[in-house]
Amino acid sequence: MDMTMQLARTAKGQEEIFNLGHTLRPRHRQILFSVGNGISFGELRGKLPNCADLEAMVNELLQSGFIQALRNMAGGKNAPTAAPVPAAAVPPATATLAQSAARLEDARAYVLAFMSALVGTKSPAYRKMNEVQDLAGFHVALAMCQRVIAAVASPHQAAELEAGAALRVGQ
16 A cells, blocks of 8 residues: 555544444544544554554445545555656646645545534534535535534634634635
8 A cells, every 4th residue: 555645534434433333343433533634644554564464444444434545645555656747837727726635635534523512413403514615615614613512612722623724625
């Protein structure tokens, strides 16, 4: 397995970690917990140096949908590798769009982790944020998430959610 491949939990993986009714064996859950919202396979190997079957277990988690290889990061062994594109060859508008999409995805992952830690993944606000595709949808879902956090946890934590999301989205 490629040591630079970036891994992250899926919604199914989040539910396995944060809700009752665990379905995975303890070692698989430990790997799932260690993956979090993003880690390379090499970093995971460093966190779990005594796990002899790490690659096989990561493949099982990938195939069963608990974790995913993050797009635009790195491919697996069998993925074709593209030659790096020189920065001068990428139009500035394309680079800006890619950066915006990455910031939006980072902010969305932050909000989802925040929500799952405080209210779980069954909330309609969590589902709405999980379905976000663009910045406008993100802001609508974020307002919904803030109201839920303020009601369930505290207004202070809702403000913390808003500040963290704004920082990540770049606003």
